[in-house]
Amino acid sequence: MKKTSTRLADGRELLYYDSRDDAVRDAVDPRPLDPIATTSQIRRDPLLGDCVAIASHRQGRTYHPPADECPLCPSRDGRQSEIPAAEYEVAVFENRFPSLAGDAGRCEVVCFTSDHDASFADLTEEQAALVLEAWTDRTAELAELPGVRQVFCFENRGAEIGVTLGHPHGQIYAYPFVTPRTALMLRSLAAHLAETGRNLFDDVVARERADGTRVVLEGEHWVAFVPYAAHWPYEVHLYPKRRVPDLRGLDDGARTEFPQIYLELLRRFDRIFGPGEPPTPYISAWHQAPFGTSGFAPEFALHLELFTVRRTSGKLKFLAGSESGMNVFINDVPPETAAARLREVASE
Missing domain, CATH: 3.30.428.10 (HIT-like)
Incomplete structure (x- = not known):
């Protein structure tokens, strides 16, 4: 480069x-x-x-x-x-x-x-x-x-x-600050370590891989799954199998495989709602550990969260009273159903 x-x-x-x-x-x-x-x-x-x-x-x-x-x-x-x-x-x-x-x-x-x-x-x-x-x-x-x-x-x-x-x-x-979402993750990370002695991110990934029902795509270096408590109708989290705090930590194997995995996920998103539908709107977000902080930031796991606000053909998921007023999400699509659909629309 x-x-x-x-x-x-x-x-x-x-x-x-x-x-x-x-x-x-x-x-x-x-x-x-x-x-x-x-x-x-x-x-x-x-x-x-x-x-x-x-x-x-x-x-x-x-x-x-x-x-x-x-x-x-x-x-x-x-x-x-x-x-x-x-x-x-x-x-x-x-x-x-x-x-x-x-x-x-x-x-x-x-x-x-x-x-x-x-x-x-x-x-x-x-x-x-x-x-x-x-x-x-x-x-x-x-x-x-x-x-x-x-x-x-x-x-x-x-x-x-x-x-x-x-x-x-x-x-x-x-x-210039640690974002609220990351701060919540760090608190959960600290509490889980205190309770179990293990890394929360490692346990989440291990649980999803062992269960398998919500795994969408898995390679040698990456695994993608719909989270157990997905907030959005179609939401996928993509993790490198070797935990690193941010993009700088990815090894050559993970870098080589990433385009294959990520492009396949995006192409599946465009096929969720069937032929003839417009391109699926989405947000794709890298979550990285904060810098210059003590505590549990080094134990943070880099991951990408990909989700769409479309819940079905022609209909959007609006953040109405519960979501916008109290930050309590209500998801109309069971995560297991979403994962099954994302497996169903795999490239041939």
Whole structure:
């Protein structure tokens, strides 16, 4: 992999990731952009103890532009985008409308491919492997920034999720705090260790593999299953069999096998609801251990959580009173049924 770092016209960092060492990335951003001015703040809720990012400048962000004005496509035919090159493999740049900025963290956009009409599931294994390398590299670099406590790589796909740009892309958030969801996992991890002397993540994976009814896909280095208490109608958790705290810890075997496993999962998601259905909207989220913390963070297990808000053909799972008001999920699809369906739609 070759990484090339450059700057956009307003000073934001742009990174190209190429599979070939002889790739040349010397295109200059000619746009007359003003320096970015953000108003991001982190405010702590005194009742819940969690943090909220206040980012009023995001109200003016780009919203569903026509394909020929997509800011994530390469620059060509006299039209300048966020990526000055006429083509690229994987590109990462600082978000122009970040939720987190300065002392409040950092937000980056990850463009998986220059093909506007593709999706992650359309990538080759080689392309998906390059995205994994980019995620890993960004995790390593962002972890070194002063004040960053956790790095979150994720993809939102589909208008139902709230995506405002159709180009295949994801994001990376570098939080200046440990997220509430991770803090809950760390507390459960500590309690389980105190009670049993064992690692909670190891026990969860071992239980799912032994039971087998919710296992969707298993390789030499990865296992994917619908969790016993799945929150979402179709939800899959993907774990490396050798526990590591974050993407940096994956060995060569896990890195080689990941594209095969992950691309198959995404393609199965698109077949859940049968032929003729639109692409399945989903959120794909890497959970990594926080940095600069003592306690049980080193015992955390890297894993990816993939889920859709679609519960059946033409119907969405809305977070209504119980979910939004009290954070108590009600799932209409039994996890065992979801797992069986995801096995049923395996590639031939």
